[in-house]
Amino acid sequence: MAITAIKNANVFNHDTGDFTTQTVLIENEKIAAVLSSYEDLPEDHQIDATGFYLTPGFIDTCSQIGLKEIGIRWEGNDGYEPNEENGSELQVVDGIYPFDSAFKDAVASGVTAAHIVSAPESVVGAKTSVIHTNGKTVDEMLLYKNLGFSFSMGDVPKNAFMEKTKSPLTRMGIAQKIRTALKNLLNANHLEGAPIFIRSHRADDIATAIRIAEEFRLPIILVHATEYPLVTSRPADQPFSVIAGPCFQPIERGELQLLDPSLYSALFEQDVPFTFATDHPVSSVTHLQLEGALALKAGVPEKVILNGLTRDAAKLLRIDQLTGSIQKGLFADCVLWNKHPLDLTARSVRTFIKGKEVYRWE
Incomplete structure (x- = not known):
């Protein structure tokens, strides 16, 4: 099974509008869990997102x-x-x-x-x-x-x-x-x-x-x-x-x-x-x-x-049961930003669709 942990990212909370430091676990195409911390994966399956912002x-x-x-x-x-x-x-x-x-x-x-x-x-x-x-x-x-x-x-x-x-x-x-x-x-x-x-x-x-x-x-x-x-x-x-x-x-x-x-x-x-x-x-x-x-x-x-x-x-668009939130069970469609995403100088550094990295800013 393909498992990836995006660790210590500032994850967007839809209800409060805040960004909270959390770890998002991706298994195959979907979000498996949103955790306060996670250390059980080998290093090559972890993305250190400290200081970065994660949104759907x-x-x-x-x-x-x-x-x-x-x-x-x-x-x-x-x-x-x-x-x-x-x-x-x-x-x-x-x-x-x-x-x-x-x-x-x-x-x-x-x-x-x-x-x-x-x-x-x-x-x-x-x-x-x-x-x-x-x-x-x-x-x-x-x-x-x-x-x-x-x-x-x-x-x-x-x-x-x-x-x-x-x-x-x-x-x-x-x-x-x-x-x-x-x-x-x-x-x-x-x-x-x-x-x-x-x-x-x-x-x-x-x-x-x-x-x-x-x-x-x-x-x-x-x-x-x-x-x-x-x-x-x-x-x-x-x-x-x-x-x-x-x-x-x-x-x-x-x-x-x-x-x-x-x-x-x-x-x-x-x-x-x-x-x-x-x-x-x-x-x-x-x-x-x-x-x-x-x-x-x-x-x-x-x-x-x-x-x-x-x-x-x-x-x-009636797809909220599939995507649109960082929530367990939904497709891992998410974006890692180097700054707050509404900052005009912010850019996507990694983009994931269905758990697959489809873009990385080198």
Whole structure:
């Protein structure tokens, strides 16, 4: 049996937000124990982590990594199917390339899992998947094959429709397409509690997404929600969460004019559950740690941020029974940092996925 002890690390405590000196025992793929000390292994099975910080691997809750390859032109872009009206029949798992060089960047940046969502050009997107960021086949990387359904509102799908058809698509038209897709999914009993992700930036799009959720009595997860602080009408009894960000990206479109890390503090102050995303390659997967640091600068507590990058992200993506915490029985997806992980000068020195060291900073 492969056993490794990460000794005397400052281990993140999800409940208190503190780092406590502990030893984490990894056996095969999983965490076998979290102990105050451990001395029973030979030296070559021990990692002296004194002075280092240990967290669960970060989880990017909206990404196109492997679906839209970096440094590749149209050949590596499998995030958008322009001729498919009913995108909910597609599966992103069929388009993920496990040798996208961005996966190496992910593990080097402490990102061990990602929620893959089709590109925002599609009003009705493909079924989403959650994967580990290391593996030679997609099947090996899968944490959740078909998690939920994705939809997109705003400037990007409007422009994509215009380029394809040479005719305009209004926000009214987008809303109707989403309503029709949801009706069809409900009639076919395909939702069955599956999460619904809706990309939206502008306040009016966010309000429309919430309105549609109330009409169908469905909980939704807003993605991006850039102008959420401007939204005054919020459902009293219809729960929703937000996959926020990325705030570090070029302001290239009108709907991004109010992009600012204060979004994170607004969500926190209004007690809206939220996690973090890079929407790689919109912002690089290497910037997920930066998004957390921007939230810290905006006034969000460290505990909320680190949970949003790990345990809460896993809960949102329904993989918390597999990963997201340093807890006995879960996959040993963890990262050793040379400084506090929200320090912008901190870096991952070792990254583990399913107990295997997939990155080491020499």
